[in-house]
Amino acid sequence: MQRQWVYTGIILFLFLILVFGVPLFPDFMAIDIFGPMNLGMLVFLFLHLLTPILAFRYLKQSQGE
Amino acid sequence: MGIFLFLIIIIGTVGLTIVASKRTSSAADFFVAGGKIGGLSNGFAIAGDFMSAATLLGITAIIFGAGYDAVIYLGAPLGAFSIVIYLMSDKLKALGKYSFTDIICARLKQKPIRILAATTTLSFSLMYLMVQIVGAGALIEVLFGISYIWSVIIVTALMVIYVAVGGMLATTWVQITKAILLLVGVTVLALLTLASFDFSFSSMYEAAQSNHGTDGLLTKAGGLGLTSLSAVSLGIGLCLGLAGSPHLLMRFFTVKDKASARVSAGVALGAISYVNILIFFVIGVGSVALVKGNPAYLDSTGGIIGGSNMVSVHLADAVGGEIFLGIIAAIAFATILAVVAGLMLASVTALTHDIYTNVIMNGEVDQHKQIRLSKYAAVALGIVVALLGIAFERQNIAYLVSLTLAIGASTNFPLLILSMYWQGLTTKGAVTGGVMGLVTAILLMVLGPAVWVDVLGNEQPIFPQAYPALFSVSLAFFTMWVVSIFDRSEQAAEDRSKFEIMKAA
Numbered sequence: 001m002q003r004q005w006v007y008t009g010i011i012l013f014l015f016l017i018l019v020f021g022v023p024l025f026p027d028f029m030a031i032d033i034f035g036p037m038n039l040g041m042l043v044f045l046f047l048h049l050l051t052p053i054l055a056f057r058y059l060k061q062s063q064g065e
Numbered sequence: 066m067g068i069f070l071f072l073i074i075i076i077g078t079v080g081l082t083i084v085a086s087k088r089t090s091s092a093a094d095f096f097v098a099g100g101k102i103g104g105l106s107n108g109f110a111i112a113g114d115f116m117s118a119a120t121l122l123g124i125t126a127i128i129f130g131a132g133y134d135a136v137i138y139l140g141a142p143l144g145a146f147s148i149v150i151y152l153m154s155d156k157l158k159a160l161g162k163y164s165f166t167d168i169i170c171a172r173l174k175q176k177p178i179r180i181l182a183a184t185t186t187l188s189f190s191l192m193y194l195m196v197q198i199v200g201a202g203a204l205i206e207v208l209f210g211i212s213y214i215w216s217v218i219i220v221t222a223l224m225v226i227y228v229a230v231g232g233m234l235a236t237t238w239v240q241i242t243k244a245i246l247l248l249v250g251v252t253v254l255a256l257l258t259l260a261s262f263d264f265s266f267s268s269m270y271e272a273a274q275s276n277h278g279t280d281g282l283l284t285k286a287g288g289l290g291l292t293s294l295s296a297v298s299l300g301i302g303l304c305l306g307l308a309g310s311p312h313l314l315m316r317f318f319t320v321k322d323k324a325s326a327r328v329s330a331g332v333a334l335g336a337i338s339y340v341n342i343l344i345f346f347v348i349g350v351g352s353v354a355l356v357k358g359n360p361a362y363l364d365s366t367g368g369i370i371g372g373s374n375m376v377s378v379h380l381a382d383a384v385g386g387e388i389f390l391g392i393i394a395a396i397a398f399a400t401i402l403a404v405v406a407g408l409m410l411a412s413v414t415a416l417t418h419d420i421y422t423n424v425i426m427n428g429e430v431d432q433h434k435q436i437r438l439s440k441y442a443a444v445a446l447g448i449v450v451a452l453l454g455i456a457f458e459r460q461n462i463a464y465l466v467s468l469t470l471a472i473g474a475s476t477n478f479p480l481l482i483l484s485m486y487w488q489g490l491t492t493k494g495a496v497t498g499g500v501m502g503l504v505t506a507i508l509l510m511v512l513g514p515a516v517w518v519d520v521l522g523n524e525q526p527i528f529p530q531a532y533p534a535l536f537s538v539s540l541a542f543f544t545m546w547v548v549s550i551f552d553r554s555e556q557a558a559e560d561r562s563k564f565e566i567m568k569a570a
Contacts (some may be wrong), residue, residue: 003265004151004152005152007151007153008147008148008152011147011523012144012147012148012304012522014140015141015144015300015304018137018140018296019140019297019299019300020296021136021286021298022133022134022137022286022287022291022296022525023242023287023291023292023295023296024293026285026286026287027284027285027497029285030284030285034264034285035267035270036266036267036271037269038284038285040133040136040285040286041284041346043343044136044345045346046139047140047335048338048341048342049338051143051146051334051338052331052334052335052338055146055147055330055331055334055335056331056335058150058327058331059327059328059331061193062260062327063324064190
């Protein structure tokens with residue numbers, strides 16, 4: 001499978017975890033991780049860090065071709 | 066101070082517009098800045114085009130009222146931009162000229178597609194414009210004591226000036242300026258907010274939790290009371306709607322090549338992620354801790370002065386005093402101006418490039434006449450938008466954005482993605498599915514709680530779901546698929562054979 005579909009799938013999967021987490025498993029997403037951060041907030045942070053990292057990785061790979 | 070900065074923003078942006086107008090002579094200059102914008106600059110312009118009043122004002126208001134559930138609003142643009150950068154940007158740049166419709170018309174019959182896409186673009190842009198105008202009207206009213214109606218008129222007039230006088234180049238410069246101001250503004254606001262708690266996240270969250278109430282919904286899901294259906298519908302509408310937004314897509318035609326288009330999307334994604342993190346973890350929570358229940362920001366009825374959309378502006382006052390309040394208010398104002406300019410340009414392009422030039426005149430039109438008509442169109446659309454803004458006063462702008470994006474998700478997105486990746490799509494399928502998506506999205510919106518109850522004053526909505534996208538998007542995709550696979554016409558065979566153009570792009 002081409003990498004652009006894999007990258008899109010990863011980001012949409014994380015986004016869908018956040019979306020489904022709101023109505024379906026709010027208690028699970030509220031599990032404390034550290035300090036005020038819970039699992040839902042951690043997924044949110046991970047999504048926001050991973051998205052630009054993948055995008056710039058894709059740019060570098062594309063420029064090298 | 067506030068009025069001074071307000072005037073600086075107006076004078077500065079109008080000055081940029083006048084300079085840009087001297088560099089705008091052809092239709093390509095007017096609609097896509099001659100395709101000469103660099104990838105980095107265009108990335109900031111896309112970020113400026115996307116991060117609207119809903120981002121700074123509306124989403125902070127949602128965190129303020131409902132807490133954690135704002136993750137759906139904040140996460141959606143990342144999904145949308147990922148779709149655009151990985152799946153769309155190369156084909157957009159390779160096949161597009163002035164509007165996203167050019168890409169679909171590369172393989173489907175031009176006239177019906179252009180009429181449909183112009184209709185969906187106008188429906189989307191006019192509603193989105195109205196939402197931004199509502200935010201701007203409330204902001205100016207609170208800060209400067211100018212009545213809501215006059216505030217709406219001022220913003221609309223500025224929007225028309227940017228587009229009619231300076232075209233895409235002026236719009237780009239305004240958007241880049243706004244993006245930089247916003248990035249600096251939210252950084253300082255977040256730092257000052259954290260400084261109020263000695264840079265202790267724990268102290269800030271404790272203060273916010275006690276202010277928010279004992280339900281713990283500041284950091285736990287449930288504040289918006291979404292069912293599974295409504296959460297998915299909201300998420301789909303926001304994500305796919307943004308990926309099908311004409312004002313964002315047309316920015317990919319302003320760069321010179323595919324590499325610049327990809328860089329643009331990457332830079333925009335980085336800027337949006339950064340602002341989202343600050344709003345979610347610091348500014349939203351800080352506003353609950355410092356603004357909620359603070360008598361300085363309550364009106365005589367106990368509500369927030371200016372409505373909940375103003376909480377980030379009140380937070381600026383709480384952490385930085387009157388001067389910083391003026392700065393953040395000016396940034397919020399610039400934010401709105403940049404977005405409305407982009408939306409207005411997309412609407413004008415749909416009318417003059419898609420409808421007038423390619424449908425009525427079959428592509429044979431003098432470009433100076435095209436530019437002149439675009440200026441008249443900007444004035445006429447401005448009047449319509451101002452009237453809509455007055456009718457929808459005091460609605461939550463992030464909520465209204467979600468309804469508007471349902472139109473983009475139900476029409477432009479299925480049209481674009483299927484024409485790019487499904488050989489079986491035919492003109493008949495695209496038009497029937499697009500019309501179905503548009504009509505369903507608007508109908509369900511009107512019959513739903515936001516319009517049927519809140520605007521028209523009825524007691525119960527006819528369509529009970531607040532977010533219609535799941536239904537309208539599914540119906541649009543399904544209709545395009547069914548009609549296309551049963552389409553055995555000559556045109557259908559031609560449409561399928563032209564898919565090679567997409568493969569090559």
